[in-house]
Amino acid sequence: MRWWVGPARLRSLGILGMNCRNLDFIGRYNPRRLYPLVDDKLKTKVLAEREGIPVPKLHFALREQFRVKRIGEMLRPLTGFAVKPAKGSGGRGILVIQGQENGVYVKTSGRRLDLEDIKRHISNILAGLYSLAGTPDVAIVEELIELDQRFAGFSHEGIPDIRVIVFRGYPVMAMLRLATHESDGKANLHQGAVGVGLDIATGRCLLAVQHSLPLKVHPDTGADFSRLKIPDWPEILTLAARCHAMTNLGYLGADIVLDRRRGPLVLELNARPGLAIQMASDHGLLSRLRQLENLRSRHATVAQRVEFAMASFGQGRGGRARSSED
Ligand SMILES: Nc1ncnc2c1ncn2[C@@H]1O[C@H](COP(=O)(O)OP(=O)(O)O)[C@@H](O)[C@H]1O
Ligand SMILES: [Mg+2]
Incomplete structure (x- = not known):
């Protein structure tokens, strides 16, 4: 065409x-x-769960900057996960982590990030860097979808x-x-x-x-x-x-x-x-x-x-x- x-x-x-x-x-x-x-x-996820529509499971949502410093502990039990802005679109601000070991987080591409990178990323989400109107946002950490x-x-x-x-x-x-x-x-x-x-x-x-x-x-x-x-x-x-x-x-x-x-x-x-x-x-x-x-x-x-x-x-x-x- x-x-x-x-x-x-x-x-x-x-x-x-x-x-x-x-x-x-x-x-x-x-x-x-x-x-x-x-x-x-986040709203879509809650609504879908109520209606019995299957969605990726929410691990947790982060709303306040002061909680970012404890993110390492919160992520520790998870193997893989995805971090995304609740009000993002077009793939912006989405970080897909396949696995972690000793504070090193591995992206799907194989690129390695450290805890400071993750903190900076989440902090940017909360500040509204990826939200539609640039207004403060919530960071969602959800289960990794497996191929x-x-x-x-x-x-x-x-x-x-x-x-x-x-x-x-x-x-x-x-x-x-x-x-x-x-x-x-x-x-x-x-x-x-x-x-x-x-x-x-x-x-x-x-x-x-x-x-x-x-x-x-x-x-x-x-x-x-x-x-x-x-x-x-x-x-x-x-x-x-x-x-x-x-x-x-x-x-x-x-x-x-x-x-x-x-x-x-x-x-x-x-x-x-x-x-x-x-x-x-x-x-x-x-x-x-x-x-x-x-x-x-x-x-x-x-x-x-x-x-x-x-x-x-x-x-x-x-x-x-x-x-x-x-
Ligand atoms: N939980 C997840 N596990 C693995 N990949 C994901 C996950 N969430 C998003 N992705 C990848 O990121 C893309 C965009 O995610 P999506 O939630 O649709 O956000 P957007 O609104 O920015 O399009 C998806 O098409 C998928 O490839
Ligand atoms: Mg999408």
């Missing part, structure tokens, strides 16, 4: 643009008062996540994001991760892109994307779809990870999910969203909505998208 095409061509491809997303979907379907639930990862071996070769030095766009409780488009050496253990596209569009019907790869350019193989491992098929696909779509009822957000992006031991978990939710998913899927969102808006009656259960989406939004193997008319 060419990205410099004019507005008329974009419309004919069914590409959802920023203004339309903001006005017709986020504005109409996401009441503002619900934002705090998803803009704060599901079925992804071996496809993600380098980090945990992949699966972004699912959910509209009115239906999963409409999905993309796998794979960490690369460049993205430093995080699966965020702006950090250099690879985005792989996934066929809603099957969980197979449609197209892979890095920095907006198509790729056939993973840049670090050479793994061939055409062989990629996501395990537990219906479960993943179901988990994403359940996040609609949990938050009441009509238009949301659910980030799901597959943990080796625990299976699919919700990593975070987003009330303003990005538009790049359309590039990785080689398909526009708009026709699917309009189709769902025009349904005479909404399916009653999560299972029925997932089944409808899998039957309606498939793009077939080989990745050529259908046009927006079919």
Whole structure:
């Protein structure tokens, strides 16, 4: 798909643009008062646990600077862990530690940090260095997600996540994001991760892109994307779809990870999910969203909505998208 095409061509491809997303979907379907639930990862976690939606376990949260000096003791019982700003986004301020020994903390890339580095990092989080408005924040220390071996070769030095766009409780488009050496253990596209569009019907790869350019193989491992098929696909779509009822957000992006031991978990939710998913899927969102808006009656259960989406939004193997008319 060419990205410099004019507005008329974009419309004919069914590409959802920023203004339309903001006005017709986020504005109409996401009441503002619900934002705090998803803009704060700690709040999302508490809510999810209450609703029985699996999430990475919280080890502890840190709110005050004076507690930072005791962090070494608090971390000692943990093998691996992730530190993140509760109000962060785009992978900024996330530190993924694989293991520790005698005060040395090892990142996913193999880089070693000492206790002072960790303290400085947490102190920066609390000061608001990574929070959206630069306001003071909370540091979350949560369990380390372990790579599901079925992804071996496809993600380098980090945990992949699966972004699912959910509209009115239906999963409409999905993309796998794979960490690369460049993205430093995080699966965020702006950090250099690879985005792989996934066929809603099957969980197979449609197209892979890095920095907006198509790729056939993973840049670090050479793994061939055409062989990629996501395990537990219906479960993943179901988990994403359940996040609609949990938050009441009509238009949301659910980030799901597959943990080796625990299976699919919700990593975070987003009330303003990005538009790049359309590039990785080689398909526009708009026709699917309009189709769902025009349904005479909404399916009653999560299972029925997932089944409808899998039957309606498939793009077939080989990745050529259908046009927006079919
Ligand atoms: N607990 C964790 N264990 C391992 N990797 C993690 C963990 N939490 C986050 N990551 C990595 O960091 C990326 C971004 O995390 P996320 O919680 O979605 O924050 P953001 O809002 O900044 O995108 C994830 O896609 C994943 O690759
Ligand atoms: Mg994320």
